[in-house]
Amino acid sequence: MGSSFFSVDQTVKQGGNWLSGVVPLLKLLCLTVIGLILAHPRTQIVPRATFKLLSKLVFALFLPCLIFVQLGQSVSLQDVLAWWFIPLNVLLSTIIGCFLGYLIALICRPPAQYFRFTVIMTGFGNTGNLSIAIVGSICHSSDQPFGESCSRKGIAYVSFAQWVAVILVYTLVYHMMEPPMEYYEVVQEGEEIQEIQEVRQPESLSNTNTNNNMSLSRPLLHDAEWPGMAENETSHAKLPFIARVFMSLSGSSSQNVFPDLDLNDNESSSNAAGAGPSSPKSLRCLAEPRVVRRIRIVAEKTPIQHIMQPPTIASLFALIVGLVPLFKNFVFGTDAPLSFFTDSLEILAGAVVPSVMLILGGMLAEGPNDSKLGVRTTVGILITRLLVLPCVGIGVVGLADKLGFLVEGDLMYRFVLLLQYTTPSAILLGAIASLRGYAVKEASALLFWQHVFAVVSISVYIVVYFRLIDYI
Secondary structure (H helix, E strand, O other), X not given: OOOOOOOOOHHHHOOOXXXXXXXXXXXXXXXXXXXXHXXXXXXXXXXXXXXXXXXXXXXXXXXXXXXXXXXXXXXXXXXXHHOOHHHHHHHHHHXXXXXXXXXXXXXXXXXXXXXXXXXXXXXXXXXXXXXXXXXXHHHOOOOOOOOOOHHHHHHHHXXXXXXXXXXXXXXXXXXXXXXXXXXXXOOOHHHXXXXXXXXXXXXXXXXXXXXXXHHHHXXXXXXXXXOOHHHHOOOOOOOXXXXXXXXXXXXXXXXXXXXXXXXXXXXXXXXXXXXXXXXXXHHHHHHOOHHHHHHHHHHHHOOHHHHOOHHHHHHHHHHHHHHOHHHHHHHOOOOOOOHHHHHHHHHHHOOHHHHHHHHHHHHXXXXXXXXXXXXXXXXXXXXXXXXXXXXXXXXXXXXXXXXXXXXXXXXXXXXXXXXXXXXXXXXXXXHHHHXXXXXXXXXXXXXXXXXXXXXXXXXXXXXXXXXXXXXX
């Protein structure tokens, strides 16, 4: 690069181009306000069920079309090798955010049951739909500094980073959001069995109606970004599963309340199948250390299979088509045989940005829930996530540029990296909280206030980023 990452172009100092960082956010704000008015309880112009259907359309149709078209056209083998810092930056932003969240938890002292929750909500940002909406709105402006391929490259970079965030959510976040063992409400074994029998008895008669009623009664927050996640609930979803599995290692007396059912079930199933002591399965179980065995059980109960959803499938197809020149020439391009098909997908992809912001407005219309997190902790998370972490991100991306880790001369590449430190906490965390039955109201309230104040913080930092990155 001819000039450094932190150089300031003289055209920006003239004061006219700073609006290019604010106007795109004003456009998104207008769409959000429209969604808020449509979904507000006092008006009810559009019911909640309609917003949930719109969310499912975005998730299953509009967003996959956008990812496939933009990522498939942009990616190549050389690009994949050159973009290696994008997923690494997601990991770095998460690690740094979690470290800052740990400091906030130590300083602000939230209730003990929300210590892990404070760390998670500070560390995991929205690297998906909101980033796509911001990039799309900026690229829609005529005075944007990223060139003609602004939208295509920006969406490709965001999509390339999204799969890392999804894997983190379904592995690390899923287990960190389990209910704390010491605050779990213990149910007597007889009562639990009786309750399960009472629930299972009418299940065969009205399972479909029950699922529909539960889906409609859930807040829009739980289905705003990843619809259907709450329907993936397993038998261990709302239990302190990891604590129960590893409790016997510490010799705690609580293991009598939470018996290691999985281990016993495995042993009993082996005996029932007639597996003698000399069978391979029995030998494996006998030879396997207890710690390793419990780690294996936790890994088996991790719902990693749910990452294969329409957006991630679209990313995989886009990578396959983009990396194979024969496929790419057949699908993309004005002279490609399937150009009519990709044009149709591109028309559908145009609905992503307005739909995402309307859904966000509908989510904000539900208002914040009562939270037991505490004002001090809430303010601490807001300041750290929206103000402190972006400053750290500027340092990380600037250092990476000095070390030659970034694509040379690509302004959008740098902007997307910076944006990963700037967005509020992922809306997906609200769905995970609902799935695990842990801090559901606190997640809803915190996400509400973060997205309200993010309008100001993102606008300020976009102007800062526009003043920092190179203008070529």
